[in-house]
Amino acid sequence: MSRQMMAKPLLGAAALMVGGLLIGGAGPADTIRLGLSLPLSGGGAIWGKGTAWMCDKAAAQINKAGGVNVQGKVYKVACVAYDNKYTAAGGASVAHTLLDRDGIKYVLAMGTAPILATQSLTERQGDLLFNLSWGKATKGPKFPLTFDVFNSPAEIGPAIIKFIAKTYSSAKTVVMLNVDDATGRETEAIMRPMWKKAGYRVLASMFYERGTTEFQPTALRLASYKADIIDLPTLPPPDAGKVLKDLQTLGVKGVKILDDGTSASAVEATSGRSALDGVYMGAAIPIDGPSFDARQRAISKEAKAAFGDPVNLVNISGYDAMQELVAGIEKAQSLNPHAIAKALPTVHFKSFYGDVGFGGAAAYGVNIQPLLPVYVTQVVNGKLVDRAKVAVSGK
Amino acid sequence: MMSATFVQLVIISLEIGSVYVLFSLGLTLIFGIMKVVNFAHGQFFAVSAILVTILVPFLAAHGLPVLPAYFLATATTVAVTVMIGWGVYQFGLVRFLRDMEGAFILTLGLAMLSDGLMLSIFGGAPRPEPVIVPGTVRIFAVAVLAQHVVVFGAAVCITGALYWSMTATRLGKALRAIASDHEAAMLQGIPYRRLSRDGFLIATALAAIAGALMAPISEVTPAVGNDYLMNGFMAVVVGGLGSVPGAILGAMFIAVIEAVGGYYVGPSAATMAIFVMVIVVLLIRPRGLLGRA
Amino acid sequence: MTGDDIPLQVDGICASYQGVPAIDNVSLRLRRGSITTVIGANGAGKSTVIKCICGLVPTDRGKVRLFGQDVTGMPPDELVRRGLSVVPEGRRLFSDMTLRENLELGAYTRSDATAVARDLERVLTLFPDLRDRMSTMVNRFSGGQQQMVAVARAMMSAPRVMLLDEPTIGLAPVIVERIGNLIGEISRSGVTVLFVEQNAEIALEIADDAYILESGKVIAEDTAANLAQTDEVKKAYLGV
Numbered sequence A: 001m002s003r004q005m006m007a008k009p010l011l012g013a014a015a016l017m018v019g020g021l022l023i024g025g026a027g028p029a030d031t032i033r034l035g036l037s038l039p040l041s042g043g044g045a046i047w048g049k050g051t052a053w054m055c056d057k058a059a060a061q062i063n064k065a066g067g068v069n070v071q072g073k074v075y076k077v078a079c080v081a082y083d084n085k086y087t088a089a090g091g092a093s094v095a096h097t098l099l100d101r102d103g104i105k106y107v108l109a110m111g112t113a114p115i116l117a118t119q120s121l122t123e124r125q126g127d128l129l130f131n132l133s134w135g136k137a138t139k140g141p142k143f144p145l146t147f148d149v150f151n152s153p154a155e156i157g158p159a160i161i162k163f164i165a166k167t168y169s170s171a172k173t174v175v176m177l178n179v180d181d182a183t184g185r186e187t188e189a190i191m192r193p194m195w196k197k198a199g200y201r202v203l204a205s206m207f208y209e210r211g212t213t214e215f216q217p218t219a220l221r222l223a224s225y226k227a228d229i230i231d232l233p234t235l236p237p238p239d240a241g242k243v244l245k246d247l248q249t250l251g252v253k254g255v256k257i258l259d260d261g262t263s264a265s266a267v268e269a270t271s272g273r274s275a276l277d278g279v280y281m282g283a284a285i286p287i288d289g290p291s292f293d294a295r296q297r298a299i300s301k302e303a304k305a306a307f308g309d310p311v312n313l314v315n316i317s318g319y320d321a322m323q324e325l326v327a328g329i330e331k332a333q334s335l336n337p338h339a340i341a342k343a344l345p346t347v348h349f350k351s352f353y354g355d356v357g358f359g360g361a362a363a364y365g366v367n368i369q370p371l372l373p374v375y376v377t378q379v380v381n382g383k384l385v386d387r388a389k390v391a392v393s394g395k
Numbered sequence B: 001m002m003s004a005t006f007v008q009l010v011i012i013s014l015e016i017g018s019v020y021v022l023f024s025l026g027l028t029l030i031f032g033i034m035k036v037v038n039f040a041h042g043q044f045f046a047v048s049a050i051l052v053t054i055l056v057p058f059l060a061a062h063g064l065p066v067l068p069a070y071f072l073a074t075a076t077t078v079a080v081t082v083m084i085g086w087g088v089y090q091f092g093l094v095r096f097l098r099d100m101e102g103a104f105i106l107t108l109g110l111a112m113l114s115d116g117l118m119l120s121i122f123g124g125a126p127r128p129e130p131v132i133v134p135g136t137v138r139i140f141a142v143a144v145l146a147q148h149v150v151v152f153g154a155a156v157c158i159t160g161a162l163y164w165s166m167t168a169t170r171l172g173k174a175l176r177a178i179a180s181d182h183e184a185a186m187l188q189g190i191p192y193r194r195l196s197r198d199g200f201l202i203a204t205a206l207a208a209i210a211g212a213l214m215a216p217i218s219e220v221t222p223a224v225g226n227d228y229l230m231n232g233f234m235a236v237v238v239g240g241l242g243s244v245p246g247a248i249l250g251a252m253f254i255a256v257i258e259a260v261g262g263y264y265v266g267p268s269a270a271t272m273a274i275f276v277m278v279i280v281v282l283l284i285r286p287r288g289l290l291g292r293a
Numbered sequence C: 001m002t003g004d005d006i007p008l009q010v011d012g013i014c015a016s017y018q019g020v021p022a023i024d025n026v027s028l029r030l031r032r033g034s035i036t037t038v039i040g041a042n043g044a045g046k047s048t049v050i051k052c053i054c055g056l057v058p059t060d061r062g063k064v065r066l067f068g069q070d071v072t073g074m075p076p077d078e079l080v081r082r083g084l085s086v087v088p089e090g091r092r093l094f095s096d097m098t099l100r101e102n103l104e105l106g107a108y109t110r111s112d113a114t115a116v117a118r119d120l121e122r123v124l125t126l127f128p129d130l131r132d133r134m135s136t137m138v139n140r141f142s143g144g145q146q147q148m149v150a151v152a153r154a155m156m157s158a159p160r161v162m163l164l165d166e167p168t169i170g171l172a173p174v175i176v177e178r179i180g181n182l183i184g185e186i187s188r189s190g191v192t193v194l195f196v197e198q199n200a201e202i203a204l205e206i207a208d209d210a211y212i213l214e215s216g217k218v219i220a221e222d223t224a225a226n227l228a229q230t231d232e233v234k235k236a237y238l239g240v
């Protein structure tokens, strides 16, 4: 694991240099630039590249529709992406480049560690931060210039639990497994009380180290509780795949949930088709289902052709962050981050999912969360099937 | 009467252990002969696993039944991986025989390079795995993935074959002589450099075979080799660097802690327990369980 | 003279360790079938001479000729193929391998199985107490026995020139005597022998020709018998 940690910064540094040369910092004065701090190398590259692509997509649409009008002056919009390598150091360096060198005032950052590094600068220097992380620790009244862009466990959890309660009325017990890092710990701390509050007994909540290759003992332990529900909120697809395969071998029957699961095919690659059958996902976008229209499906197709992944919960944030920013600027009629931050909680914007407003005070204490729908999907024969579209209630 | 859980844990230990054995054998062979740790060993494993996931569907699409497709894919993959290994040896490692630091930097650099290359060529997403031996079998009423039984059987055969060739063949004895004292070996006429290369290629082939065997059950991503390297390396260190029986013992040692600890106290604690137990063993026996003083 | 008459010739070799000279301009000539010794005190450079000849230590200058051919800097395994065999300092047995394996490895370069079997038989006749212990790990043997194994292993390559580095060091007098006889025996079988020694008494008794090495330089060379008569040798090396 130390090897990997060393590998990423070097590769990342190289990518950053190349990226810096290609993209460059400065833009014309009448362009509003959204800085993107994303993993563009290493294991998270697929997320970062998709998010950057979706941001460009939104920018192109906005520019085509005439740009942004601020007090009579028309601006174009653009996205400027750098590789944060998913690390604190990478995040700090990208934040410095975007905010200080390029003079950009609005940033979308992905990953808890890079966000921590970015947020200390944006909040102090008065820049706007769009926060693309699962946790709650970097969102709330302490960070007046930080806004959420997507559904995290705080939104997904209640939607899933509500759905499960309705669908499996006799289920009473839960076991949980999470990855032992900031994401897993934070998510578990959000989800476990939710299950309890909804009247479930959490029989056990376990963690495993990243880099674990063998999951049979863990599966055996999960099975030993004979719980009605097996909740696997933060497992990356390959790990989820192995756990599901081992649970299947053990003949475990319970309801299985991948709350953060965004893609059936990524899990199926490792689990095989039958082990994934019937599993619920909380973060997958059923783009082929009735909730989406031809226009959205076309973008997804284009995305898949461009970088290999259809639209998903994460990369849509690139699109939505740009739309949030533009809506905020137009409402405030100002480019000042403080003015935009003041306006944002009251705006409606053209999210990828449709027209949405802000809320989230119940979870975060302030209305910084776009009220996006949560889609509860179930994998049937390798395909995602729409089971519920749960509106996140807001203010 | 044995409890079902006990049987279950024994089987899981053997399953996990055979995976680690397959991975450790090459690592310990390289250390024994060249006195260096190959931090790029996992890359050969990963390359092979990835190639198998590409070749099997390709061959199947051209009308080959799955088993012949798998064997052909494995043979091709091992050949390709060994060729890469030859390049690594000939243009790199040959300059760092018995040079722990030099080889550390070289193999670490190679691993990073290969990480980046594989990511850009194959992408980071897990690759769909071919199903070679589907289904489960029952052993003492315990369901086991058939592919795991295959891996176990292969691990036993490969370990046996390696053990036999190290003790009974001219090449094996020469390699052991080099591991014991490379200068004395040269003084018997043993071509140290050429046999180091051969030993390295055998180790590379072992990693490739392990990758091909694990492709249907492990996750297949460019990063998978690094994950196995950690436990494989600990198995080798605990067993005694350079010792083949040590690698087997070390792999089983780690597998038992992982299985028993994972079941009784949970996976995260089991990972910690592995580290702690490795340290304890090294405090008592600094050269590992079967390491020579 | 030709390479046939002088199987091994060393011409003015110099060697150093990290820039510190260890031997300086050492020249040796081994007559065919003879026993030659290099006598020197602790640290005089005897082992360095051996290692330079067999390619384990690089020479800074000078030439090594084996059977008339320049073999300077050639790797040891190549020299073994050309008929050189070495009993190194400290024996360097393959300690976690059996006696049989050690002897087999001694014959590594040979492919004629019957000839190897014949030589094994010959070696076991010379060392009868090894015969029953073929499957024993050699680290279980006593020091004297290990020295015998080292010599036996060196004989298994059917060498034409054999180098021995302090074959008698640390051994009991009876064993020293046996080793002495053994060297004579090897020589009589047609092998040209060079051995280096601190023990001048035994060395000069066995050898035909002798060199005296001091601080990396050859300070005297003659027949062993003549050298044993000189006052300096008597005083410095024979303790008379």
Ligand SMILES: Nc1ncnc2c1ncn2[C@@H]1O[C@H](COP(=O)(O)OP(=O)(O)OP(=O)(O)O)[C@@H](O)[C@H]1O
Pocket (backbone or CB within 6 Å): C017, C018, C021, C022, C040, C041, C042, C043, C044, C045, C046, C047, C048, C049, C089, C198
């Ligand atoms: N590997 C080495 N590195 C550095 N110096 C060395 C090395 N080997 C030998 N020397 C030095 O070279 C000189 C000659 O050493 P060498 O071993 O040839 O002497 P020797 O006559 O064989 O001594 P001994 O009777 O102790 O075996 C000594 O001063 C020794 O300290």
Ligand SMILES: [Mg+2]
Pocket (backbone or CB within 6 Å): C046, C047, C048, C089, C165
């Ligand atoms: Mg010496």
